[in-house]
Amino acid sequence: MTSFSPRSVLVAIAVAGLAGGVFAWAIDAGWARWAWMAGTVPVLAALIFEIITSLRRGEVGLDLVAALSMSVALAFGEELAGNVVALMYAGGQVLESYAEGRARREMTALLGRAAHSAMRYVDGALEEVPIGQLVVGDLILLRHGEVAPVDGVLVSPEGLLDQSVLTGESLPVGKRAEDEILSGSTNAGDPVQVRATRPAAESTYANIVRLVAQAQESKAPSVRIADRYAIWFLVLTLVIAGLAWWLSGDMTRILPVLVVATPCPLILALPVAIISGMSRAAKGGVLVKSGGAIEALAKVKTAILDKTGTLTFGQARVSEIRTAEGWSQDEILRLAASLDQASSHVIAEALVAEAKGRGLALSMPTNVSETAGTGLEGRVDGKRVVVGGSRFVRDRSREGDPYALRKGIAEGSVVVAVAVAEKLAGIIILKDELRPDAPAMLAALRQAGIDRIVLASGDRQDVVDAVAGKLGITDAFGELTPSNKVDVVARESTSAPTMMVGDGVNDAPALASATVGIAMGARGSAASSESADVVLLVDRIASLTFAVTVAHRTRRIALESVLIGLGLSIAAMIVAAFGYLPPVQGALFQEAIDIAVIVNALRALR
Template sequence: MFAPIAIFKLRSLLVAVATAGLVVGIVAWLAGKEGWSTWAWIAGTVPVLAALIAEIITSLRRGDVGLDIVAALSMSAALAFGEPLAGNVVALMYAGGQFLESYAEGRARREMTALLGRVAHTAMRYAARGLEEVPIEALAAGDRILVRHGEVIPVDGDLSSDGALVDESAMTGEGVPVEKRAGEEVPSGATNVGNAFDLTVARPAAESTYANIVRLVRQAQESKAPSVRIADRFAIWFLLLTLVIAGAAWWISGDRVRALAVLVVATPCPLILALPVAIISGMSRAAKSGVLVKSGGALEMLAKIRTAILDKTGTLTFGQATISDIKTSGKWNADEVLRLAASLDQASNHVVAEALIAAAQQRGLKLSLPTEVSEDAGAGIVGAVDGRRVVVGGSRFVRARSQKGDPYALREGVPEGTAVVAVSIDGEVAGLIVLADQVRPDAASLLDAFRRAGIDRLVLASGDRKEVVAAVARQLQIDDAFGELSPEDKVEIVRRECSRAPTMMLGDGVNDAPALASADVGVAMGARGSAASSETADVVLLVDLLQNLTKALDVAHRTRRIALESVFVGLGLSIVAMIVAAFGYLPPVAGALVQEAIDVAVILNALRALK
């Protein structure tokens, strides 16, 4: 497969050859050298025809029958029928159309190419002797680097300075700079638009957000050329219609030049030129909105989606348990219950322990070192903190180890679908810590936007507990919900929904990868999420902003509408011109100029998908 730059250079050369042949031939004809003019026009046609035939053979080997055959027939017929000037004009018009397509594609790819051009190659790292400039590949987690004003942040890291102002528009599409505070994570690929700041490297460059984005963009650019599924549905019929009109014109009139004129008018065709430009324009526009669409086929299918299957954790929720309430009994206050529980949980690696510790630290509570720790994995933990005997765990676990109070008596008013951690201090039940994986604040607006975009069925599919999934579904008014699903169960649900209507699956974890692959369109949340899901998905949200997906849906609908406009208007004008040529009112050379005007019009229309 030729790279886009190589194709652009080849098409530029073919335009130059066809132009030179036409100009030299006209000069020779004006000078009375008709023999020379004939050979000049033939020389301007043959290279374009040879390149076209090679392209047709390659396409036929892939099983693709395209409208390039019409262009080859018109040039071949012009040479065979002794109309070299018409053949040269067609060659120039065709090569010029292909050149214009390459130019338009280059403009349309601008946003995706811009992503690749922003990669940082070096960083200023603090060392024993001061700052040193090192390749980003040499950075390791824990290194401290200086990010100067105007520099692209090379790796993901935590802000070590008091504050920073960064521009994340390359990934989010949002042009307003974002203020970061000390300790907050700063993503690679963003630009420092404020004062210089220090950053502590969170992960190696190869694992950073932006490195993954670049890899996914390259994968999209190296994949098959933009889908022409729309063109495939029309190409064979337009080819047959062209041959029928050309054959009828020759048979009825007995004038083979009329058949040639019909072939010339049909070449080049809006299906060949406008569709790739419209599709690439849409892909580029989506990339500017922070959504990477890997292929034209995915963009086209995105416009047809009627069912959306959503994972819960990390998609509609943040995927992290946070404290929503602390219920206490007797003399204990909420902060002290949390401090003692979090202090003891420092000895546990349970995911809930991480949530308690993080919440205590955010509240500025001073944690103590636990001693005499004993943990029953998955049930609870017992130990001593500041001379007190503390028990943390499930309600049944804590009640069995307490002499006073009952954790279940404190559960009144706890919302369904939330998790609770019971805490006992010195044999007395002190309180309940209520945890919930909070629904994203933009989740409800996202689902409303889905419905406005024509999605009439929403399904929640999650591996989480059924009651938790059901609670989220009720909160967001989702049509159907399934919980406690294995990856195989998710695949089965996706396949069942796909059999009913075009279906999109939105997920972010490794366990979502099989379901994403099974859906008509798989959408992965965040380029730094599971590598398996982002590799498998057809669409990747470059940052975890759900509203960007609604922008991509709008882009897909608009791109498909513009592509169909280009097809129907372009083909309609071409068919009218073919009929005029069949009646002898449009000679071959004039027909080529008319068709070129049609092609330019539909390409300019296709570029509207960029806006």
């Protein structure tokens, strides 16, 4: 009984036996008993086979109680009760399969949306090719309703993309030329052209699909705990049944006790609630790889946060331009960005992106010479331009000192000096800006029960202190190596369950060593996504708070379902032990309990 179809067949057999016995009762009671037995034995046989298979794996489950109750019912000549138990048990298994299927719907939807082909431009014509053939730089046509097969940038002037599968946003998002298009997004507008920036195997959506497939193979520790403690519930059931027999002197009192203990909500509510929580998180752009991760996340008390890419955007952006007399900010940026087109340095890329974002027309640089890590010089529009560090530019200028313009610059800023025709033109100040929602996220984490927040970064200590001061974080550690970060996690873990949040390769060891590792964005380093227990599918720090909130709610609903279900089952066993709950009515009452706890567990989907 491991799939939906065989379980449905067993339900049909139990229903046919029950209905046939009811009709036969009007003719001959003996025939009715045979019909009810025929509706019970196949279910019991399948259950015994499943129990034997589980025992060979070293697992003891609560299915033993169901097998005992059906066997005892047949032994005591209570074929009707046995048939009802068989129907309730088989029906409960089908109900559990349906509930788990519904709970996995959002995660399964992610797997089903992967594109398999794309319309690629080749020599001015369109041809349909498998997405595995797409390479960086390919121009593809994304038609209305199609899913973007790879990450890219929009070539068309504008477009309308539905990113709900990635971000949970209900409305399509307008895009302009050069805006990033994430694989997995659906074109909700007119056909657009997209230029690939990553091959399919490295794209955002391919990574998400791989992580989802991994998550679907997991089993919640709650379920394993349920199996481990099944023997104790079995013992309790047998003790109550034995006491009922001993105190009343009536062996038949055993049957109703066993009937109302079948099956226990412990093996129904927990998996449904955990999978529902994982599905709800996926719908909101958070991939939880396992049931254990969502449980552990609900218990976390200490959050250790990386700075770069987590609390900040992870890339330098122009925050200010200071000019020498006679120069405009846009002209300084245009000349610097034009020259920086010849450099692959991350700061050069930031200047080029800023200039394009402002709509500045860049010129082609010539005679470019770069001094690695220091600066570069060349000609732009016939003028000699020097761009780089303050000392580099000062040494190559006859007029002006970049250091004179640097007063009052905030700690952690990067300064790029620009000289034109051997005269200082100005300086460009770049910063890795704080995410605007970072303060609200930290406040929400504290409200969700996170008692301690620690900042751990490989950046300079003064930069880390400046960020910590703005966010009200008292414990901040800078200049950390990957092994240093692991040490911080180990130290904090001795006091309370921890979560480590990061996005880079250098964060991977710390993510793996924390109670719960959380990777920022499926587009981050493969190492961090692989090491993490939870992956935020979109580059949005607010998703972290959402993940914690979903984890807390899922765990609360799971515990509610188990405690209420177990309480009602134990109460029903006691009532049955005193002879006030006959077997048939007991089976119906137990099935009502099962349905109630499953419906309650499905609340985690909302």
